[in-house]
Amino acid sequence: MRAALDVATLVPGHGFLGPAEPRTSGFAAYLEHLAESVTSALCAGTPVDELCATIPARGIEPPPGAPAQFLDLVQSLHHLNVLLTYRWVQATSG
Numbered sequence: 001m002r003a004a005l006d007v008a009t010l011v012p013g014h015g016f017l018g019p020a021e022p023r024t025s026g027f028a029a030y031l032e033h034l035a036e037s038v039t040s041a042l043c044a045g046t047p048v049d050e051l052c053a054t055i056p057a058r059g060i061e062p063p064p065g066a067p068a069q070f071l072d073l074v075q076s077l078h079h080l081n082v083l084l085t086y087r088w089v090q091a092t093s094g
Contacts, residue, residue, distance in 0.1 A: 011013065030060050033058055033059065034055065038085040039053065039089050039093075048086050051082050052078070052083075055082055058075060
């Protein structure tokens with residue numbers, strides 16, 4: 001995944017234009033952690049409704065002092081990412 005993200009400038013849909021690093025590495029690490037965590041939880045029989053509470057949004061934490069709405073947005077996006085990753089793992093595993 002990281003090799004596919006060999007970019008110098010990041011132009012996000014939201015936020016500021018800037019250097020791709022450390023953003024791309026941070027987000028790639030988040031996605032890798034998410035896939036590993038969801039796969040492990042699914043193999044362990046963890047119910048999907050418990051995953052969001054047990055898998056941290058590591059790597060996409062808002063900066064200190066971020067507005068409450070931004071914190072809510074990040075948590076909401078993480079919740080959706082967990083659910084979609086769960087569906088993907090279910091669909092692609094044996």
